[in-house]
Amino acid sequence: MNTNLVHFTLNGEPVEVAIEPWTTLLDYLRYHQKLVGTKKGCDHGQCGACTVLIDGNSVNSCLCLLVSLDGAEITTIEGVATADNLSLEQQIFIEEDAYQCGFCTPGQICSTIAMRNRAEINSEEELKDWMSGNLCRCAAYKNITKAARRIYEES
Amino acid sequence: MLNIGNKQKRVDGPQKVTGKATYAADITSQFYHAYVLQSTIACGSITAIDTSAAEAFEGVKGIFTHKNLPERLKNKVDYTDPLSPPGKPFRPFYNDKILYNGQPIALVVAQTFEQARYASKLIKVTYEEKKFKGSLSENLKNASADRAPEPASNRGDFKKAFKNSDYTIIREYRQSRNYHNPMEPHATSVEYKSDGSLVVYDKIQGVASSLKYLNGVFGLGADTVQVKSDFVGGAFGSGLRPQYQLFMATLAALELNHNVQMVMTRAQMFSFGYRPEVIHTMKLGCSNDGILQALSHKTVGETSTFEDFNETIVDWSGLLYKCENVNLEYELTPVQSYTPLDMRAPGGVSGVYALECAIDELAHEAGIDPLEFRRKNYVDYDQNEDKPFTSKELMACYARCEEVFGWKNRKDLSKTEPHLLTGYGMATGSWEALQQPASVSLSMNEEGTFTIKCATADIGTGTYTVMSQIAADKLGVSIEKIKFMLGDTAFPDSPIEGGSWTVSSVGSAVASVCEKFKYRIADVWKRNNPDYQAVAFGDISFQKGKLEYRSKAFSFTEIMQQASKEELSIAHSESPAEGQNTHSGYAHCCVMVEVTVDKDLGIIKVPRLVNVSAAGKIINPKTAENQLLGSMVWGLGMALREEGMVDTRYGRVMNANFAEYHIAVNADIHDIHTEFVEEKDDKVNPLGAKGVGELGIVGLAAAISNAIFDATGKRLRKLPMLLDDVLEA
Numbered sequence: 079m080n081t082n083l084v085h086f087t088l089n090g091e092p093v094e095v096a097i098e099p100w101t102t103l104l105d106y107l108r109y110h111q112k113l114v115g116t117k118k119g120c121d122h123g124q125c126g127a128c129t130v131l132i133d134g135n136s137v138n139s140c141l142c143l144l145v146s147l148d149g150a151e152i153t154t155i156e157g158v159a160t161a162d163n164l165s166l167e168q169q170i171f172i173e174e175d176a177y178q179c180g181f182c183t184p185g186q187i188c189s190t191i192a193m194r195n196r197a198e199i200n201s202e203e204e205l206k207d208w209m210s211g212n213l214c215r216c217a218a219y220k221n222i223t224k225a226a227r228r229i230y231e232e233s
Numbered sequence: 234m235l236n237i238g239n240k241q242k243r244v245d246g247p248q249k250v251t252g253k254a255t256y257a258a259d260i261t262s263q264f265y266h267a268y269v270l271q272s273t274i275a276c277g278s279i280t281a282i283d284t285s286a287a288e289a290f291e292g293v294k295g296i297f298t299h300k301n302l303p304e305r306l307k308n309k310v311d312y313t314d315p316l317s318p319p320g321k322p323f324r325p326f327y328n329d330k331i332l333y334n335g336q337p338i339a340l341v342v343a344q345t346f347e348q349a350r351y352a353s354k355l356i357k358v359t360y361e362e363k364k365f366k367g368s369l370s371e372n373l374k375n376a377s378a379d380r381a382p383e384p385a386s387n388r389g390d391f392k393k394a395f396k397n398s399d400y401t402i403i404r405e406y407r408q409s410r411n412y413h414n415p416m417e418p419h420a421t422s423v424e425y426k427s428d429g430s431l432v433v434y435d436k437i438q439g440v441a442s443s444l445k446y447l448n449g450v451f452g453l454g455a456d457t458v459q460v461k462s463d464f465v466g467g468a469f470g471s472g473l474r475p476q477y478q479l480f481m482a483t484l485a486a487l488e489l490n491h492n493v494q495m496v497m498t499r500a501q502m503f504s505f506g507y508r509p510e511v512i513h514t515m516k517l518g519c520s521n522d523g524i525l526q527a528l529s530h531k532t533v534g535e536t537s538t539f540e541d542f543n544e545t546i547v548d549w550s551g552l553l554y555k556c557e558n559v560n561l562e563y564e565l566t567p568v569q570s571y572t573p574l575d576m577r578a579p580g581g582v583s584g585v586y587a588l589e590c591a592i593d594e595l596a597h598e599a600g601i602d603p604l605e606f607r608r609k610n611y612v613d614y615d616q617n618e619d620k621p622f623t624s625k626e627l628m629a630c631y632a633r634c635e636e637v638f639g640w641k642n643r644k645d646l647s648k649t650e651p652h653l654l655t656g657y658g659m660a661t662g663s664w665e666a667l668q669q670p671a672s673v674s675l676s677m678n679e680e681g682t683f684t685i686k687c688a689t690a691d692i693g694t695g696t697y698t699v700m701s702q703i704a705a706d707k708l709g710v711s712i713e714k715i716k717f718m719l720g721d722t723a724f725p726d727s728p729i730e731g732g733s734w735t736v737s738s739v740g741s742a743v744a745s746v747c748e749k750f751k752y753r754i755a756d757v758w759k760r761n762n763p764d765y766q767a768v769a770f771g772d773i774s775f776q777k778g779k780l781e782y783r784s785k786a787f788s789f790t791e792i793m794q795q796a797s798k799e800e801l802s803i804a805h806s807e808s809p810a811e812g813q814n815t816h817s818g819y820a821h822c823c824v825m826v827e828v829t830v831d832k833d834l835g836i837i838k839v840p841r842l843v844n845v846s847a848a849g850k851i852i853n854p855k856t857a858e859n860q861l862l863g864s865m866v867w868g869l870g871m872a873l874r875e876e877g878m879v880d881t882r883y884g885r886v887m888n889a890n891f892a893e894y895h896i897a898v899n900a901d902i903h904d905i906h907t908e909f910v911e912e913k914d915d916k917v918n919p920l921g922a923k924g925v926g927e928l929g930i931v932g933l934a935a936a937i938s939n940a941i942f943d944a945t946g947k948r949l950r951k952l953p954m955l956l957d958d959v960l961e962a
Contacts, residue, residue, distance in 0.1 A: 109346060114259035115252015119416050120499040124891035127416055155252035172246035175855050178863060179693025180249030181416040181466030187250060210900040215416045215467050216693045217866030218859055219902045
């Protein structure tokens, strides 16, 4: 089997792995690393459940081939909280009840972190736009928006 | 420290925000991965299936088709589940027959997911095709009332009353097919143990249903298989019946003696149940002063060729308004598709859509404000069943919604942007408040921590949290002392999580087991304290983990130590309240919406949605409000977005993905508000609580439709209502 050697950091730890060229970051995380906090909702970049952070940007991990990520800094939901404490985003999601079933939540939280890191949000509409890459079939949108607004304002 | 009624944060929140909540596909044992190949024709048979190339592919461990289904799965095997409609359930790989496009026809099991998926494409299938009817409209002439259950009895003389009415309407409303699409695709992980027993992690709304199916099909009893489901990533009805991934993963695990996992793709989420397409014919008549005289509701719905799926649709029209002359008809017609499946507020959401549109049209004909029209025709007893309601605070919902929305002065609120038409619409909504039998167990350990178990589910509704609140309240302990466990066939029996009855059913059982515990701990206390033997139970109180009697307090742990007990366990089975027989239980709501329609482009937006609900005692306003809001968004999606499109030539769903099957996204939702009015109910169940998971979707699509008419003067009479419908109308 043809494999390629790739180096990156995953939740702060350096990783070196020989990987087949067709393996997506999502499948690598779930099947190879057993980091199942990142979810597969569609495998086609349409739902955002697989959102992770690559160099601080929110990315659909189902649309990334791992071989293309040499040198990347990858953070998944497992890398968001410290050992003892939930992150601000996680605390706010709980306080605002910004979820129901919780399946899309890791992706939603990663999107709010990327927003806090990178985005300039000037209106409610822009905020909703930013969060619209993450579908929530339970439709906890009102609370997700509330949480995202607080995360943007409080950080 | 009252917990019931508190905006308690979810007790499973930390797991959900850290990615530690494990859904069915998140079990990380060493699995073989299974991938399903689906039929590309809708009707006919498989004439040849060549799996040789796939078998030879690297990593492939096994391939299953109708050619090698074990004999033991063919004879006298029961493929039904507790919610099977009349007919013959689908039996995967049973023979060479194709019943629908997308039917699983082969299962490839391999070392990795990628290998299984790739190898499935190497299978060559040839078919013999037969002609078929691919849609409801193509097969209307075969619609029959014989296939459907009889609706509520007709009453009065509809024909005469309709003829004598001052205002009448005859209208047809159409609804397209909708797919559940929970974010979590259906998945089953089967762990094959060395003794041949199985632990099955299934996506299901009640583990007992999976167990029943595995028992019927594979002969597996509770001694050889345990079904678990700690977290369910949404379901909305899709998990009411075991879906085919359960069959696939279990078959492969048993045949290969190995752990097997199967996760459906998003496209495969369109290869089983759905909310059926229906056509309603409404005939309504009222007098000059807007009193409803005659009402006829006929619905024709689609089902599969092998099961007669039915919903309670037309009965809602006999229930919501006072009317002496009612005619209800319900027919089904088969199409070449999988069987439809209950989906959030099944039946109600369909029937009430048609009724609430028709009511609005009739009110308009009579020149009466739609809210006023509904008040005029209010009814305070169940005319279908001739029973009183357990409670009905709908009038309070109307009044509060009118006030919050600003209904009276709504026209003054209109936007002034020249390219936008603004309109306002409303509807009534309602949903059943049923209670089912449920069992629970409770045990307290020596540290005074309570574990309560029930085989129910939490599909995002908040079961873990709400049950913990009820127990904490009833026991008089802090919520941290309660551990509520669910989703395991090893736990006491529960009804399926559906029908908005979990709080009512399981919650009432939890409340009762806590009462029993108090009697029990009081007995233990009395036995070990001779001075108190004669104390009456009614003179004891329970607070902060202590039994209190005349200003003396004895902690539960002390009492346990005194009695040298390490654990105190109690079980309880709760039957539905008497009021469930003598009365009709329903929750109600009023919804009002504002829409804007772009004059040139036809784009429909919903800037404002207000729902006011009466649903008895609200155990947790935080989670209840969230569910209501979610179901309102579902109503918006149903009204303006969702449409499962079938290419009738091939019987295939054309838009089996999230790019083309549109569900509402965050940016679709603007000002959305819900609140509850006070509703006291001492009959519906011991908690006085009604479910809220389904209520908010009922009526909402009609309210949007009515608002579009208000804005544009156009009645679209179909769902979803799209911009081209506006432009073409």
